[in-house]
Structures are given as structure tokens and as C-alpha cells.
Amino acid sequence: MALEDSSFPSRPESLSLPVVEKGKGPVEEASEVTASTGVFDVSEDLGHVVTTDTAQPGVNRSWKSKLAERQANAASEEYVKKLPRVVEKERGRFGWAKRRKTQRYVEKNGRCNVSHGNMRETYRYLTDIFTTLVDLNWRCSLFVFVMAYAITWLFFGAIWYLIAYLRGDLDHLEDETWTPCVNNVNGFISAFLFSIETETTIGYGHRVITDQCPVGTMLLLLQAILGSMVNAFMVGCMFVKISQPNKRAETLVFSKNAVISLRDDRLCLMFRVGDLRSSHIVGANMRAKLIKSKQTQEGEFIPLDQTDISVGFETGDDRLFLVSPLVISHEIDCRSPFWDMSQGQLEKDDFEMVVILEGMVEATGMTCQARSSYLADEVQWGHRFSPMMSLAEGFFDIDYGAFHQTFEVDTPSCSAHELSLAAARLEAHLYWSISSKLDEEKWEGSSLTNQSGKQLDNGKGGVVGPVSFTVGEITGIEEQSGPGELNGSVTTDQSESEA
Template sequence: MSAEQVSDTKDDQNTGLSARAQRNQRSIREDGTFNIENKGMPLFRPDDIYLGLLTMPWWKFSLIVISFYVILNSLFAAIYYAIGIDHLTNIEGTTQWEKLLEAFFFSAQSLTTVGYGRVAPVGITTSSVAAIESLLGLLGFALATGLLFGRFSKATAKIVHSTNMLISPFKEGTGLMFRIANMRETQLVEVEVIVTLSKITVEKGREVRRFYQLNLERNKITMFPMAWTVVHPIDETSLLYGLTHEEIKYDDMEFLIYFKGYDETFSQNVHHRISYRADDIVWGARFIVNYELQSNGPTIHYLNKVSDYELTDLPVISIENEKDRKQLVQ
């Protein structure tokens, strides 16, 4: 690509990311979240509690539910104990600790509305506390059930991607490529990928970050049963045409990948984001086939080989292309 063509390339303004130049920092983290931390927000945000409970890891959600259950039962057990254990029938504990434990288990039976019947409240005060606890138990378990349903029914993409991007032989030239695959048993259709190049340029004597959407050999596929190698042809129209690894690294290039597909199981769109930097690019390599055909059986698809590649020779740049490259660098 000539210098005039580079200057005429349209800047992609749809990323939502800042144009202020900052080197050696990813825009998208490895987990697909944006490398942004919001400050200046209120310490207590009730509207975000539900969102947090839906999106937090399972171990953290389980720990919160169990902790809330134990703390609430302990609180009501302490209330029953403070009112007086003699206001609960058929308490068999002899020591104060055993009586407190029986109050705790009675609280658990009231909170879950199980009510085995051996221990029962006596008096208006104790019965009122048990009634309030039963109401809180019904509301609490309804909320927990709704959260569980929301977590299970929330469609999320589980996309495995190659560890590296490769500069590989492609048609009569070279191409920048990476590979993705669906790790879930569910079927994804109408899958689309957008690759945006983030690079630092110098404008009016200062560095700014610009974003350019790269052309792809194919940016959309109807079905996604196996790994898909996404290819950006490095031809005369490419911003990468004739660049070396050092030049890509100097411009602090980052490749932002946005994935979108329709999940047939959940009947919802799913999304995924990844990014690669210059150090993630391997020059002169090609992906190894990660599937095996069988004559009398299904095709074996190896998801653990999505990142596997082998080294290969790249086409030699012609003299005319080398001149264009020097003009571009200058």
C-alpha cells in the first residue's frame, strides 16, 4: 500500500476506545473484558447487585449463598436463644452449646419451611419471630431460584482461539490469520467476525491511536461446526503490506477481534472478544490441520490442537513491492 493510500484509509470510529496514544497496553484483556477500570462511582450501587450475582464466578456465587444461609440462621438462632430456649418445645440439649445448636437447626427448619414438628415455638414473641423467618425464607429462596435460572439460562460463548496470529503463505502472497473454534456442544450459526487494527500514528507532531477495520477473506459463515481460520490477505490494499515485525511493534499495533454468533440452543446472540499484539504474531508459519477424517464414522475434531502450527517459508517480496514498502515506511 502506498503512503497516499494509507492516508486515505478510513479510520474506524465505532470501537468506543480512546484515540489518546498509550503504548504497551492491551485494550482487551485475555478474558475478553476491556482493560478499563471505572472510578468515581458510588460505593453502594443497588442496581449492580443483581448484575454482579449473575456474572460472578460460580464458586463466588455459591460461597455467597451458603454464607448468607449460615449467617441468617445464626442470627435467628441467637434471637431464639435470647428470647429463651424454654419458649421452644422438646429441646433435648443439656448444655448451653447444645441448646444453641438446637435453636440453629430449628431456625433452618423454619427458614426452609420444612418444619419437622418436634421443636415448635411457644408464645407470641417466639411465634412471631418464626413467622417472620419463614417469610424471609420464602422470599430468599425465590430470589436464589431466580438467580440460578438466570445464570443457567444466560447464553455465553465459549470460544477457544489460537495462542498466536500467524503470517502465512496465502494464495499468491501472504495473510495474517488466527483460528477459532466453538468449545460448547451447542450449535452456533450466522457467525461473524470483525478484526480492527489499533495502531499509533503521528498527527501534527503528536502520537494518536487510530483504528482501522481490516478486510477479511471471509467475515461471516453460516455454520460453525469446526475450527475457522480467519484470514486477512496482506495485499497492496492492506495496512500491513510490506511491514516487518519491528515496524508492527514500533507502531504498537493491536488486533481487536469481535465475534458474534446465534446460539440455537438458547435462541440468543452470543459475543466474544479477543486481542493480539505484535509479540503474539509468528512469522513464517501455518496452522496444522486439527481434524481427522474417518471412512466409516464422524470427523474427529481436536479442540486442543487449535493453536498448533508448523514453520514454513514465506514468498519473497518483489522489487516493486519492496519499493512500495520503503515509501510506506518513509
């Protein structure tokens, strides 16, 4: 049974916040500074200073003393703000405990909280430039998209201007007998506009290349080819980025908390997952990982070690038909990393459980992945998820307002290991109690007796006569024709003794 809060002594209202113990060093100096001016209390949550005037009422102080007091109070406030904050505390089911400030490995929205630094082989990003551009955020992607076109237009525009300048087309603008390389190119701006028309195949018809410029013809072919490559590359990057199924994961929701309670007399760790869209995830598959640092038997420390948490891989329960919200259950057995975790250890433990849902988007056919995580503080012991499905007229109605709601149920506070040992002891006790009861009933009908026949002394130290021992329910051994042993019973007759 779950431990009730009433089993612990209640704490008075005056102790609603933990008392801050005075430390050594700077804290004692700060208390000495403010001893003459007032009393300050360091708030654990905000770290501000509350001053209380210790002057006696009715006594008028000079403005110099008030000014000195204010300056001392301001100095103490600045000094206290620089002090390290007191560790926050909260009252749990087992008394006052330190509130853990755990850094998440995976955020609740699925973003991995990992930053890669001191990478010396950055050239590897250029070897896969397409994936690099797709992985950029939208701001950088748009900037690269615009700059790719602008640079190519400016580059080829400068070349067209250089050709016109070297051939002397700019010096014969008014000469009608002169055949330029490109008609109506009278400066850099016009050459830039001709470059845009060539690469984008707009073709306004005002500026056109002539047949008297073979260099211009070669440049026109080169720009047309490179322009097509730039268009295919940049448009392909933008299309892939737009069609990425990352936003599809926004409509795949996980419960805010995970729960631990009994299912079929077994402790199970459960969380809920649902899909908000009517288009389903095809071939949905669920996985879970435990992120926790550990130390090996050889003394090696492994930070953020990953341990697999079974959510039905052996039985196929990890393959989901995600039409309505489902409760994913992990049975805490001897292979589970939570096998020896009790309710008290849960409140003291520090771990993170990462859950991953993968599947194919029905509309686009692309693979989608949604992630979330649960810290030890977000696992509720002795709770169960509230039902959210009801039968309406002709369909099943799902109330997503109860998606994150849980309610408390009776759950043992011991670990699954201790619970299995208790169940084994209870089973063994029942087995032996039933066996002993049957033995009592059996022994009431036939008790152990030592039957001896007529003893005859033949004068030679021998015993003559039928002697028999009956054990258990064996009767009528004297009627046996031959000597010997039968089910632990020994029969002797006179002839044997004489022999």
C-alpha cells in the same frame, strides 16, 4: 519474493549474544570495584555475575586475601543485581533488533488485562446487586451464599430467643401449666434450630409455635416470606452463574500465530479458528479490532485506539458455519490499517489485534463469546496454515495436531500499497507496449507522406496544381470530388488556389 536469510552476512558463533556496552555512572563504578578481583560478565537473560580469577597459577594466597576477594565478589554480585536489566535482543530477518516487551490488552485465553482503579461511585454496584453477585468469582460467590443463609438464620433465631426471654418462657421450663410461645425452646441453640426449621420448611415436629403468641405468629410469617426471597435470590444467582456459557468458550480455539501471505495475488492477514465440540455454535460471527496507540493531526495522543479490521462484513464472510476449522482472512486493501506495512515495518511495529467470536450455544441457547489476541511478534510474514482435513471412509477427518502448524511460502516483503503500485505500473507498461506494437505494425503499411502534385507558377506568387496531404491510412484523396478536411487530411485543388 521473500527475503532470504542468506542475503545477510552470517554472524560468528562467538557473537551469539549481543555485547553489553558499558554505560555511565553505576556500571563504570561496578567495573572498577571488580577490576582487582576478577572479570564479570552480566548475562542479559539472567542478570547473574560470572567471575574469573585473575591470580597467576602456582601462587599461594593467604586466607585473608581469599576472604576479602569473596566478600568483594559477593558485594559486586548484590550491586549488579540491583542494576536495571539490559534490554533483551534477538536476531530477526533484518539483523539484530530489540525484543519488544509488550503488555497485552487481551490475553490469549480471552481475559481482558484491564484493572479499574480509583472508582469513587462504588454505590453503583449495589444498585445492580444481582449482576454484581453473578460477576464475582466462585470463592466469593460461595462465601456470600453461605453467609446469606447463616445471617438470616442467626438473626431470626436471636429474635425467637428474645421473644421467649421477654415472655418468661425460659423461667417456666418445668411448669406444665405455662403455655410458651414456641414449645421446647429452652435456650439460644434451640431457638436457632427452630429458625432453621422455619426458613427451610423442614418441620421435624418437636418445636412448634403455639396459638397463644401473636407476636410469634407475625414473626413466623415475616421469616417465611423473607426466607423465600432469600432462597429465590441466592438460588437464582447460583443457577445463572453455573449456566454461564463462559466455559463453552474454552472449547473454541484460535491459532497461536497469525500469518500474512498472498491469496489471489493479494496480501491477506489470516488466522485460524476451530470448535472442539460436536455441538455447534449457531449464528457464529467474527470480528477483529486493531489496538494501537496513535497521535492525531492536532497533536492529541490516543492510547490503545481501536480500529476495525474487516474480515468480510461487506461480503458476509464474517458469518461462519463453524463445523470444521476455518481460516479467517483479512484482505489488506486501501481501507486496511496494514496498507503501508511491509515485512520490515512489521518487525519494528507495536500493535495488538483482538479477534472476537460470538454465537449462540446450541445446547443452552445462550450467547457465547470467545476472545483472543495477536501481538506483532505473533504475526508471521510469508507463512500459510497447514491443511488439516482429509477424506476418510464416509466422513471428513480433521487432524487437530496440525491446527497451529504453518509453513513458509514465497511472499513479497513489500507492503500491499507498494505491491499494488508495482502491479499498476506493470499493467500500464503492458498496455502501452501492446499499443506501441500495434502502432508499429500499422505504420509499417502506411507511413506519413507528403504528396504534392504538379506545381504551377502563375506568375502571381500562387501555386497552381493539385496539392494533397495524406495522414495515416487515408488514401485516394485526389479522387475526392469536393474540397475540405477528412480525418485530419487537407485537400486543395487548382480552383481553390486560383480563388
